[in-house]
Amino acid sequence: MSLPNKMAGVPTQDLPTPDPLSADAPLPNPLPRPEGELEALQRVWQTPRGWRFPTVVNNNWIGVLYLGTALLFFVLAGCMALVMRAQLAVPQNDLVGAELYNQLFTTHGTMMMFLFAVPAMEAMGVYLLPAMLAARDLPFPRLSAYAFWAYAIGGLVFFSSIFYGAAPNGGWFMYPPLTSKEYSPGINADFWLLGIGFIEISAIAGAIEIVVGILKNRAPGMTLDRMPLFCWAMLVFAAMIIFAFPAVIWGTILLELERAFGWPFFIPERGGDPLLWQHLFWFFGHPEVYIIFLPAAGMVSMIIPAMVQARLVGYGLVAMALLGTGFLSFGLWVHHMYATGIPQLSLSFFSAASFAVSVPTGIQVFAWIGTIATGRPRLQVPMLFILGFLFIFVLGGLTGVMVAVVPFDWQAHDTYFVVAHLHYVLIGGMVFPLLAALYYWAPSASGKTMSKRLGTFAFWLLFIGVNLTFFPMHISGLMGMPRRVWTYPEGMGLELWNMLSTIGAVVAALGVAMVALDLLRNFRVSNGAEGNPYNGGTLEWLPQGNYAARSIPRIHSREPLWDNPDLAEQVRAGRHFLPNTATGLRETIVTSPIEARPQYIAIIPGPGWAHVIAAIGTAGFFLSLTVEWVWIASAFGAVAVAAVLWWLWTGTDLGPVRDSVAIGGGIRLPVYVTDSRAVGWWAMVVLLLVDGTTFSCLAFTHGFLWLVNGDAAWPPAGTALPELVVPAVGAALVAASAVLLWVADWLLRRGHVIAMSVAVLAALGLLLAGLGADLAALWETGLRPGAHSFGAAVFANQFWQGLHAALVLVMALYLAARAWAGLLDPTRRVTFDNVRLFWTYTVVQALAGMALTHLFPRGLGG
Amino acid sequence: MQVAGFSPIPAALAGLIVWAAHFGLIYGANAVACARGLAGGRWLGLPLVPALVLGLTALALLAVAVIGLRAWQRLEGGLSGQEGENEPRFMVWLTLAIALLSALAILWEALPVLLVPACA
Ligand code: HEM
Numbered sequence: 002m003s004l005p006n007k008m009a010g011v012p013t014q015d016l017p018t019p020d021p022l023s024a025d026a027p028l029p030n031p032l033p034r035p036e037g038e039l040e041a042l043q044r045v046w047q048t049p050r051g052w053r054f055p056t057v058v059n060n061n062w063i064g065v066l067y068l069g070t071a072l073l074f075f076v077l078a079g080c081m082a083l084v085m086r087a088q089l090a091v092p093q094n095d096l097v098g099a100e101l102y103n104q105l106f107t108t109h110g111t112m113m114m115f116l117f118a119v120p121a122m123e124a125m126g127v128y129l130l131p132a133m134l135a136a137r138d139l140p141f142p143r144l145s146a147y148a149f150w151a152y153a154i155g156g157l158v159f160f161s162s163i164f165y166g167a168a169p170n171g172g173w174f175m176y177p178p179l180t181s182k183e184y185s186p187g188i189n190a191d192f193w194l195l196g197i198g199f200i201e202i203s204a205i206a207g208a209i210e211i212v213v214g215i216l217k218n219r220a221p222g223m224t225l226d227r228m229p230l231f232c233w234a235m236l237v238f239a240a241m242i243i244f245a246f247p248a249v250i251w252g253t254i255l256l257e258l259e260r261a262f263g264w265p266f267f268i269p270e271r272g273g274d275p276l277l278w279q280h281l282f283w284f285f286g287h288p289e290v291y292i293i294f295l296p297a298a299g300m301v302s303m304i305i306p307a308m309v310q311a312r313l314v315g316y317g318l319v320a321m322a323l324l325g326t327g328f329l330s331f332g333l334w335v336h337h338m339y340a341t342g343i344p345q346l347s348l349s350f351f352s353a354a355s356f357a358v359s360v361p362t363g364i365q366v367f368a369w370i371g372t373i374a375t376g377r378p379r380l381q382v383p384m385l386f387i388l389g390f391l392f393i394f395v396l397g398g399l400t401g402v403m404v405a406v407v408p409f410d411w412q413a414h415d416t417y418f419v420v421a422h423l424h425y426v427l428i429g430g431m432v433f434p435l436l437a438a439l440y441y442w443a444p445s446a447s448g449k450t451m452s453k454r455l456g457t458f459a460f461w462l463l464f465i466g467v468n469l470t471f472f473p474m475h476i477s478g479l480m481g482m483p484r485r486v487w488t489y490p491e492g493m494g495l496e497l498w499n500m501l502s503t504i505g506a507v508v509a510a511l512g513v514a515m516v517a518l519d520l521l522r523n524f525r526v527s528n529g530a531e532g533n534p535y536n537g538g539t540l541e542w543l544p545q546g547n548y549a550a551r552s553i554p555r556i557h558s559r560e561p562l563w564d565n566p567d568l569a570e571q572v573r574a575g576r577h578f579l580p581n582t583a584t585g586l587r588e589t590i591v592t593s594p595i596e597a598r599p600q601y602i603a604i605i606p607g608p609g610w611a612h613v614i615a616a617i618g619t620a621g622f623f624l625s626l627t628v629e630w631v632w633i634a635s636a637f638g639a640v641a642v643a644a645v646l647w648w649l650w651t652g653t654d655l656g657p658v659r660d661s662v663a664i665g666g667g668i669r670l671p672v673y674v675t676d677s678r679a680v681g682w683w684a685m686v687v688l689l690l691v692d693g694t695t696f697s698c699l700a701f702t703h704g705f706l707w708l709v710n711g712d713a714a715w716p717p718a719g720t721a722l723p724e725l726v727v728p729a730v731g732a733a734l735v736a737a738s739a740v741l742l743w744v745a746d747w748l749l750r751r752g753h754v755i756a757m758s759v760a761v762l763a764a765l766g767l768l769l770a771g772l773g774a775d776l777a778a779l780w781e782t783g784l785r786p787g788a789h790s791f792g793a794a795v796f797a798n799q800f801w802q803g804l805h806a807a808l809v810l811v812m813a814l815y816l817a818a819r820a821w822a823g824l825l826d827p828t829r830r831v832t833f834d835n836v837r838l839f840w841t842y843t844v845v846q847a848l849a850g851m852a853l854t855h856l857f858p859r860g861l862g863g
Numbered sequence: 864m865q866v867a868g869f870s871p872i873p874a875a876l877a878g879l880i881v882w883a884a885h886f887g888l889i890y891g892a893n894a895v896a897c898a899r900g901l902a903g904g905r906w907l908g909l910p911l912v913p914a915l916v917l918g919l920t921a922l923a924l925l926a927v928a929v930i931g932l933r934a935w936q937r938l939e940g941g942l943s944g945q946e947g948e949n950e951p952r953f954m955v956w957l958t959l960a961i962a963l964l965s966a967l968a969i970l971w972e973a974l975p976v977l978l979v980p981a982c983a
């Protein structure tokens with residue numbers, strides 16, 4: 002358990018010479034392999050069959066199911082687009098009325114963005130990453146499976162709301178006041194807020210899995226600069242989800258609090274401001290475009306080299322561009338708000354940033370063109386889609402530069418010009434690369450390539466159809482046709498352009514049908530595929546089973562399969578690391594984040610029902626809340642919590658089931674670690690980043706509302722804040738709970754497990770007492786959330802703190818139960834460490850929240 | 864708690880972190896100045912908002928320059944073979960490239976202050 006050298010899995014003093022990761026060292030494992038080794042590996046990784054199939058967690062299956070579901074939503078949302086285009090084909094058509102049209106475009110946009118684009122990219126990550134990194138699986142397969150089920154169930158229910166006239170109708174960005182209770186009294190808006198809100202949670206769960214997987218589960222020797230660019234792109238993608246999604250989740254919470262309880266965040270008469278929603282939404286919404294685009298760019302950077310059989314030009318620059326885009330795209334959100342009366346200089350900052358972000362995108366485009374120029378292009382189906390992508394995306398980029406110019410945007414804002422621009426960017430930048438990827442990687446799942454004939458046919462239909470649909474929209478937009486109108490009058494010259502758009506949509510739909518046909522005919526998931534039809538150079542083209550590669554290769558370059566033609570055979574024969582199941586359980590090698598040196602063997606969970614039930618419970622909870630079945634919602638919520646606890650109890654923190662295991666090359670690794678090498682520790686830290694970002698949005702809410710209300714009205718006249726004494730005592734109690742946790746740690750290290758649990762429960766009491774005292778003091782003063790946005794903001798803060806208190810409550814009881822059940826001791830203590838990490842964060846956040854409530858308004862001299 | 868082998872990642876991103884701080888500050892400063900009617904004010908005899916923005920920009924560029932120069936020196940100094948083959952080299956190179964991109968973005972975003980009135 003004690004490793005003197007924290008960087009390496011290998012204790013320095015008995016480091017075998019030469020370094021077992023270097024190219025000069027002999028292959029890690031000798032032949033022949035022991036009898037039965039492969040069979041044991043296969044048995045451990047077996048896919049559950051029959052009625053047990055839903056318990057499957059292996060990334061090969063979850064990835065394909067995930068992608069299939071995302072494509073299903075693409076088709077469903079596409080059908081809605083066809084209905085809309087049918088309605089708009091001729092002027093003054095009455096196929097669908099205004100109300101249904103509103104629901105159609107809202108649901109189409111929402112589904113495309115939240116139920117298709119982001120999940121499709123997560124699915125590609127879940128499916129491809131383990132193979133590309135030569136990990137047996139990502140570190141938390143049940144988490145991805147949970148994310149998948151929650152998304153699939155929630156998404157289907159969300160979609161079906163259109164059949165009951167209950168679908169949201171306020172546009173995919175849901176601006177209040179249109180979506181406030183006053184103007185949208187029905188449950189349509191709630192469907193969006195609660196339905197999409199929790200699908201965002203599932204996206205975050207997937208993102209945590211992806212970040213930790215990429216940083217910690219790479220093949221030994223796959224240093225950061227040998228990592229395939231798709232992995233870089235997915236790393237940035239997941240990091241962006243972690244920092245962008247909290248903003249929309251927080252906005253969603255505020256709007257739902259306003260709708261359900263009348264807390265006036267967005268109602269100007271009571272000190273609110275609708276622009277607060279726009280800021281929160283677009284702080285997420287603009288990065289969202291890049292969240293969708295970056296993984297697509299990563300795929301392109303993988304497919305082009307294989308298609309032209311040449312290494313990518315400018316690998317380092319492309320990695321830099323991905324990171325740069327990830328950051329810079331957070332500086333663009335206000336460019337969706339040019340028409341809102343924000344000061345002109347502020348708009349200029351965003352206009353300039355919109356240009357700055359095109360620099361890294363340009364770098365990538367040049368790298369791709371350069372690579373094509375150095376290689377020998379083969380016009381296979383993936384390459385066709387790549388060329389289509391370049392063409393459409395560059396056109397979309399050009400119109401993007403146009404609308405980033407403030408005066409032009411004032412003209413084009415909310416017209417069909419914007420509809421054209423956004424579809425060029427989204428379809429060019431995401432759908433075409435995804436189709437290229439589908440054709441390129443399908444053989445890795447099914448063992449054979451899809452049809453060249455059908456694929457080529459599909460490509461031309463889609464290419465012509467998409468351009469025919471959306472190019473005329475530039476013109477109808479410039480002629481003044483507003484977006485989101487259900488019909489238009491005759492005689493304004495709009496007939497031709499709309500008819501062309503509708504014809505184009507039908508052509509594109511035929512293209513999609515062609516892809517579907519090809520999938521039906523030529524795609525069957527198999528439990529392991531061989532062969533490398535496009536001669537790719539990266540690890541996903543190694544011979545695969547459910548357990549990914551038979552042995553985990555030692556990596557020395559970016560395209561190991563090109564540089565070492567024997568690698569596939571060596572891996573299959575079991576000559577590289579961990580050719581067996583060392584613990585008799587599912588496991589994978591955990592490596593260091595930069596240099597990918599082996600650190601320990603993580604045991605990963607296999608099939609189970611707990612996460613499936615948890616997903617059903619979560620989806621049921623949010624969906625019943627939408628229709629205000631409070632009791633049913635509570636029941637679902639209880640089921641979800643119980644299922645999660647069962648999942649954690651049986652599947653995590655198994656402790657050191659073995660002392661250490663040999664993986665070959667003289668390396669012995671522990672199977673249980675408790676410090677910052679542990680993947681659980683990383684997941685918790687990433688989760689806290691999500692939490693911290695949400696809290697920043699909370700603080701922003703306070704600052705923004707203060708700014709629009711003015712110092713004198715913050716708090717509004719006649720509002721008294723409690724004396725500082727009670728909050729000060731509350732803060733002291735909260736802080737004391739953190740101190741008590743250190744005591745608990747001290748007790749645990751000395752083996753006083755029961756005493757530790759007592760200390761933890763006492764700390765829980767302190768935390769709850771401190772937060773409760775603060776809440777009571779506020780309530781005493783007569784402050785209420787409904788009267789003014791000041792009270793609403795203060796109580797939103799209380800709501801957030803209360804949520805954390807409830808989580809800590811569950812964690813503390815769980816910890817105590819583990820202690821009493823004898824599942825916690827000085828060695829086996831990951832549960833304790835993770836609870837303490839979350840708890841400490843909760844304490845810091847509670848203190849910051851109290852400062853926001855009590856000190857911020859006082860500091861303003863109000 | 865020290866995080867095993869993680870620190871080169873935030874180091875490589877340092878330029879962009881400076882960019883984010885700069886962007887947030889100039890946007891926030893202008894928003895507050897306009898909302899509170901401070902834009903007409905002066906600071907050291909200069910109009911308040913442009914002076915503030917240019918001051919922040921100078922600071923940010925200085926920080927990025929320091930990051931970039933240190934990376935440059937490390938690249939020149941030859942640092943291969945510290946830990947994992949030539950990995951440190953790549954991370955230092957990345958630090959430098961990112962610093963350049965950040966400097967460009969910072970400069971670009973601050974320039975409008977010379978052309979556009981603060982609160983019109
Ligand atoms: C060939 C396929 C598609 C067609 C024919 C199509 C058609 C349409 C139409 C007719 C509208 C309504 C315009 C209006 O009335 O303002 C619309 C809106 C929209 N579409 Fe598509 N679309 C397609 C694919 C996509 C894809 C792939 C995405 C995203 C990945 C997407 C995202 C959106 C969004 C975000 C909106 C705006 C919704 C709103 O105004 O709230 N679309 N599309």
Ligand SMILES: [Cu+2]
Nearest residue numbers: 287333336337
């Ligand atoms: Cu944008």
